[in-house]
Amino acid sequence: MYGDLWAWAAEEPARAAAAAVMIGIPAAGALAQQRQKDRARSGRSDASAPRRAGDAVLVRFLAGRDIKPGDPSSSASWWCAGEEVVRDRTAADLAAGSPEAPGKEQHHTVLRTIAAGAGRWSCWPGVARASVRLVVPASVVAAWSGWWSVTAAGTGLLSAAGVAAAVTGPAVLGWWRPRPAGADLVHGPGMWAALRPALGVEESQRREQWLVLSDDVSVPGAKVVLRLPAGWPGGEAGKRAIAAAVTDRLPGEWSEKWHRADSAPYAEWIRKEPPRRVPTLPESVEWKASRDPYQVYVGQAVRGCDLEDVVIRTKSATPHFGVGGLTGSGKSTVLYLGVVHARENGVLVDILDTKQNSMTEAEGKSGVRVHKTPAECVAALGEYLMSMMAAETAIGKTGDPALRQMLVPRLMVADELPTMMKMALIWWKYQIKGRGIPPFAEWFSIGLLQGRSADHRFGVGAQQWANAYFGGTMERAQIGWKAQLGFCDSPSWAVAFGASTPMVSPDTTVPGRGVFADGQINPETKGLWAREFQPAYIVPEVSDRLDWAPPAPDWFDAGERAPWITAETLKTAESLAIPDFLVGGRLGPAHPVMGGAVTRRANQAVGVVPPRSGAVTGVPVTAGVTGGVTGSGGAAPQPAVELFSLAEACGAGLLPWDYATAKVYKGRSAKKGIEFPDGIPDGRVTYYTRDEIEGWLQRWQTGAQTRH
Known part of the structure; x- marks a missing residue:
């Protein structure tokens, strides 16, 4: 079979070249996209290679990516349309405007895809852009080979299929819906602008070789990896400056780890679990019965x-x-x-x-x-x-x-x-x-x-x-x-x-x-x-x-x-x-x-509570009671007498002094022959009626005037 293919290619070089271009574009684009993802997941870059094969102009052209190196202008990938990266918008803003955001109506996805693709070239999926780009080289090959009609038809068909697939049918299946820009595109440029001078890295160095962020930095466990130059002096002040440049631009709390002793030193930050919300006490609580008597x-x-x-x-x-x-x-x-x-x-x-x-x-x-x-x-x-x-x-x-x-x-x-x-x-x-x-x-x-x-x-x-x-x-x-x-x-x-x-x-x-x-x-x-x-x-x-x-x-x-x-x-x-x-x-x-x-x-x-069997009969209250005489203590009316301790009398204004002074005057009262009331003791505190307090105060003040 391979012999027949080589023979056909030798006899029809123009057709073979056109077929190779049309077949190789998807493979080359997918390969370049996969290499980019692998490099992002690893968090490491090889500084000895100034360029990778996936970053070459030809491969970028075939993969449907931006021809000019640098930060991409949208979050589009080979299979998915993207959102335009606007530097002054946060990840939350971009997510709120994406069709994947909760609460948004999903049936407008096709219209959004058409608007994104038709309005901005960079938001098209890579396969759609690669299909359109194929028109030019395919037309040149067709004109040179003389097989214009066949090659032009194949190229046009491929281009039309790619564009149609990008903006119509497959979008309703969710394959090529516009997706919000990831954290690397939203936070990465500003973060790198602050980190590059602190690390002492030249402007010609690409950010992807040094800084890698997880796609979604809002989830626990998300990572930020920063490769450190061998000549970076470090120190506590340097670490604090680097950590501030990273964590101040990201939501949530982050834990940091420094790996300076590795052959390729780097630092990483990991998103912590968000603190649990402290609940609020309810204003009303329902009682729960318990069969445990204790x-x-x-x-x-x-x-x-x-x-x-x-x-x-x-x-x-x-x-x-x-x-x-x-x-x-x-x-x-x-x-x-x-x-x-x-x-x-x-x-x-x-x-x-x-x-x-x-x-x-x-x-x-x-x-x-x-x-x-x-x-x-x-x-x-x-x-x-x-x-x-x-x-x-x-x-x-x-x-x-x-x-x-x-x-x-x-x-x-x-x-x-x-x-x-x-x-x-x-x-x-x-x-x-x-x-x-x-x-x-x-x-x-x-x-x-x-x-x-x-x-x-x-x-x-x-x-x-x-x-x-x-x-x-x-x-x-x-x-x-x-x-x-x-x-x-x-x-x-x-x-x-x-x-x-x-x-x-x-x-x-x-x-x-x-x-x-x-x-x-x-x-x-x-x-x-x-x-x-x-x-x-x-x-x-x-x-x-x-x-x-x-x-x-x-x-x-x-x-x-x-x-x-x-x-x-x-x-x-x-x-x-x-x-x-x-x-x-x-x-x-x-x-x-x-x-x-x-x-x-x-x-x-009425049967609400069953009768209790074996009820114990009690002993009459009067049996065996000393004295045997029915007292009248509980039957007589109770006197409405208000009692005060010495401290309470001072606090209520019955005595014109503070408690410490009143205690001193009480002690002097007996020595001066001024009667102080006995009060009602309870074993710890003695209480007095209002008349007793006021009567003693009058006797004390009269005695003081007599002495003067």
Whole structure:
């Protein structure tokens, strides 16, 4: 076969030359295009060769590329039409104007191709330009050989086919759609203009021999490779100048690597993964029920670049939880979360609510007792403490197995603990005429220290965190999960989270937004981790959820004591002065606080909540109580007395000095024979009425005038 071809070529040299030209053009063009791509991918150039075969004028002519060496005028390739390279346009601008850009209508591709090809020669695909260029040499060969008609027909047919293919049919298949200019054409010229003087490279050197960019520098992993001259001095200043010339012109963050020790030294920059967007806390969070009685879902917080669930874990070494915040900040909402979770898991709940309107959604529900007067709250706290001590005994090695089977987990929630304590102190001094420090001031501290092992836990609400109401550091540390909603001053922050914990200011414009700490350590500061969070809003669901909760034992809803409280427990409780404050005791309220027995039985009747078998019968409250006399402490009206500590009196303007000066004058008062009021101590802080403060101030000022 090859012999016949050679014989035909010898007999018909003109036709053979024309056929070679027409057949060789696509092969030569494709080869030149492939060599250019291989060189770009390698990122290296051979400086010893001034020109490559693919860059020769003839090959550029046959490949349909620009005849003049240098930067191409468009992004066209052998098979694809291109976009014109405009130096002052960014890659984003070019991409937005390309037919491949998202959101653009793709059915106009053919028209864009025709417009690009007809309007600008450099935007034509290489095969189309090569076909048109073939007309001239083919015509010359045809005229010289005398075979004008045959060669002209073949050349014209080839040229027409190339042009038609470039601007019509194949474009709809996506083969020759215009494509945006790559990063090498958009960023390369300006980058090279800054790099060439810094590298000390002559102007005659071509950019492609030294600098190579990925086609798309906006994707992670994109590379920029720069060959370094052997004589480049380098140094830290030189590296910084080179790096700035590269990265300042490219989007995103880049990591750089320098390979100076290689035989062909070079530097490369690799596009980093874009930083993940930090999510925004939602303004409303839906509550999630949990079947784990020791894990309470509270809301959501931001951790790194993710939203995470905020959970109270009450089986930890610090089992109690607390929340602080001004009126209307959402304390009761967070406390409701603990109440509902407790009841849905069979835990019995006592609520101390001397404000009498903080947690109304929980009233009248089975398993929830709401105590509203100071006498009722003190009685409930005493019974709770006895229940805790008795449970400790029952679960011990020598405990009674029958009593151990009766044990039920309990939760006591004190909404506005400071208010409750102050009202109890007023009741102690002005109503029952108690003297000295009342015993119930320390019961709360004992409960915080012993509650975990007996499955008795506290939930505490307070307007501000203050040392006076949480005992010492040891007791306060038992509140493992703490939250502060809304604004918090520095002293309260130090009490809640520690003075060394940096303050976090939540977005107070969002209802309920706050800060919490759950004992975790901040990996950056190595201190307590306080974070902003958004608590779940459950108030509209509280009533229905409590109706569906498991029914409580009869003894609890009847207001009776826990049945595991024995006579031995009562003897121990006498040493803590508890029995006199219980219901029916000498100082206690006359009637017990009932639970929601009516609601529970109604639910059972309609089958909403199945009846609980084996309900434990409780012991009547009055049985075994020392004194046996029904007190009137809970029935009498409560005096409307406002109490102030010495510091609070100074802050409220009752005393015309600062706290430090008032302390000095208080100490001098006794020495000068000026009576200072006894006040109402709670074991840590002494409180005074407004009349007592103003009376002492008048005596002090009168004494000062007399002396002068």
